[in-house]
Amino acid sequence: MWNTQSIGTVSPADKTIVNCNTKEYDVTGLSGIGLAERLKAIARENQISKFDIYDTTGEALTTADVENSDFTAPLSIVRFNVAA
DSSP: OOOOSOSOOOOGGGOOEEEETTEEEEOTTOOHHHHHHHHHHHHHHTTOSSEEEEOTTOOEEOHHHHHTTOSOSOEEEEEOOTTO
């Protein structure tokens, strides 16, 4: 039998949100490689093949930064502009 009781609540400040194409994705609870893979999946869902990841400070992040949780949430996925 599944336990349907809430063990605890997550406050909005503790949530990890990813913004992509004006949509918000809740990735709370993911970290490391799992978070990096989820970001790639979100980009694929939005038909984005090349993208940059930015945190709330506007700093561009690498996959290693995401895997090491070296960022300030929320994150944003922005299509890489190859025409620039």
